[in-house]
Amino acid sequence: MLNSRLRRSGPWFQVLLALALGVIAASGGLVYVRTRLTSLRYELGRRVAQEHALSLEVERLRVEAAALSAPERVEPRARALGLTYPRPEQVVALEPDGRLSHVAAERQP
DSSP: OHHHHHHHHOHHHHHHHHHHHHHHHHHHHHHHHHHHHHHHHHHHHHHHHHHHHHHHHHHHHHHHHHHHTOHHHHHHHHHHTTOOOOOGGGOEEEOTTSOEEEHHHHHOO
């Protein structure tokens, strides 16, 4: 009996049914897209905050590395370990062709 009523209702019922299903599907798609967009915005906010924190950490480490490698700090520690400056005859230079040359020999007239 239901099928006979649907058949008698004509093509308008099928068009309206298809249109209603299309609207429902489009609404579901819109809800999904909006939900996904909101979650991506939250993710972006977290990533930006993380990037800022890492930038601050990098800057702090650069300052610390500069302080640790300062000559005023390194030289006294080297002397405490028994290190000294090389004697002139101990200094060599690497030539562009790969040969070693003694710097002290070149300085003497």
